[in-house]
Amino acid sequence: MILEVATLQVHEGKEAEFETVFARASSAISTAKGYLGHELNRCLERKGHYVLLVRWESVDAHTVTFKASSEYEEFRRSIHPFYVKSPEALHYESVEGGLSESSRSTRR
């Protein structure tokens, strides 16, 4: 199991619209082969900054299978215009601890 951590910076004033569009578009991720879970988080200290966490069965499930899919193309087309610059995504394996699930979503 792999954790993708993507840091996102959204254009000023576009945050609420981004969150709405993301919620609609995220089904493209959650139906992908090898997908295990995701969470979009809004930063409290930096306006327009988000971190997207996605659990995948493997790095390839994200970088090969998902990125070659038509669902990714659709996701990218609807979401990427909101980004100030191309997001940075890194992959991690768990060393210690097991994060509990966030129990609720908070929306503006």
Added chain:
Amino acid sequence: MILEVATLQVHEGKEAEFETVFARASSAISTAKGYLGHELNRCLERKGHYVLLVRWESVDAHTVTFKASSEYEEFRRSIHPFYVKSPEALHYESVEGGLSESSRSTRR
């Protein structure tokens, strides 16, 4: 519920020792008031790079209550010497999705 995301860079060659010391020291976090869960993750692309995720009941549980505790002092004393520079920690609230728990730990 708040997610703390801390990005850590560990001195070259000290990664295995850091992971062992962290596992021992992390009880200082997990017994803190307002703590809900944590996960230390090792980056696959960048050597010595880690991301620490901690769920807290509130920002204050981390930045006020925990940071004023003797447990934090002990944690800091054992862990901070491994860092190349002071780690950056930001706080987030969940917008969408609920990340599943990592089901297993992988250790070198």
